[in-house]
Amino acid sequence: MDAHALDEALRNHWGLDATTVTTIDGGMNSRTWLVRAGDASYVAKRVSAADVELLATGCSVAERLGRAGLTTGRPVRTVLGALVAPDERLALLEHVPGSELGGTTVEEQRWIGATLAQVHHAGAPARQGPGTTGFFGWLTADAPGVRNHPWLPRAVDTARGATDRLTVTWSVLHTDPAPEAFRYDAAADAVGLIDWTGACRGPVLYDVASAVMYLGGPERAGAFLDAYSAAGPLDASELRHLDAFRRFRFAVRAAYFARRLTERDLTGIRDQRDNENGLEDARRGLERLATPASGEPK
Incomplete structure (x- = not known):
């Protein structure tokens, strides 16, 4: 246009x-x-x-x-x-006025955690399950491009298998709460969250896992997790499933870039190397999460 x-x-x-x-x-x-x-x-x-x-x-x-x-x-x-x-x-x-966040400071992570918690509270959170098969139903081993990468079908099946059977809290999700989607308006001392294309109802842990992924993992997202845990609708027993949803989130990311590679979709990027890098980043994330964390159901 x-x-x-x-x-x-x-x-x-x-x-x-x-x-x-x-x-x-x-x-x-x-x-x-x-x-x-x-x-x-x-x-x-x-x-x-x-x-x-x-x-x-x-x-x-x-x-x-x-x-x-x-x-x-x-x-x-x-x-x-x-x-x-x-x-x-x-x-x-x-x-929405203001500057986008980077999530690199404790203060910014607290803003992100508190804002995401507000979203989930406003979306009528409720326990649902067992089973999350209705969430992102397109994520299967037969999704476009997935079988072009020998490691990916099993990774998708494993990620789905670990989450589909869980009873967890569902609410309205942003689905892609990267730091840059949050904007801080200093004049109003307020934080906004934009870019809602793809928003849907689903397991709250998916949004939490997405934010942790963008912030570089739990070790770097401590302030976010503390702020979200204090203000969000999840209790400690549910948060222990975070790693399962982190695997699910990396599987979504991998399938997304596998499709883009197959369709040669260059929207928002320079060339296919950016799609390849996105897929490799997801593969590394899944590899790091191959062993369930202590206390997580096997």
Whole structure:
């Protein structure tokens, strides 16, 4: 979508005459622009045809959590009241001010932990199971590209086998709470969480495991885990399953990059080497977690 087409879409679907439009791409699965119209700022987000439903679901979650008091980058509904302009594969979101976090300091990790705990409390947490087979049902040994890597089908089956039988707390998940999805607004002394495409209901430990993965593992994520444990909906007996969900999360990451390699999907990256590096990083993560941690069910 070029600048002219974006201007037309904003005018036709939102009645918005943009003053300036600046590309802010950086995501793996979408294109984004910072849109200024007078004194107001927005983010326009466009996804592939395959991800339009995920975008709409994420917008619905962001809107619902925004009404609950969280800062989420809520969608601006179209002139017809829709969350997404489906023909354009486009959503218009409130711009969340502030700077993205890196998760490298104790303070930032505490903000991330407390914010993620708020999300899970606001999403009506409830115990569910046994079995998580309805969560990310696409993650199987037959997922696209998985069998192209001899080590990966067994890793996927092992990860699923360790989590599918567990009774755990489910809530609304962000599903990809990397530090850069959290934004700190110093003027308001507030933290927001953006990028809700892919949000769904699922096991809370998946989000916790994702955050730990991005922070570099439990040894580097201590402040996050302390803050989340103090404020989140999980008790110590459930948190002992964290390593099982860390394996599940690395299996998801591996299958994701295996598919991208097969489809030669270069969205958000330079070339196939970035997909290869992503897959190798996931393989190393699974290798480190090959032996169950002390106290974890075998």
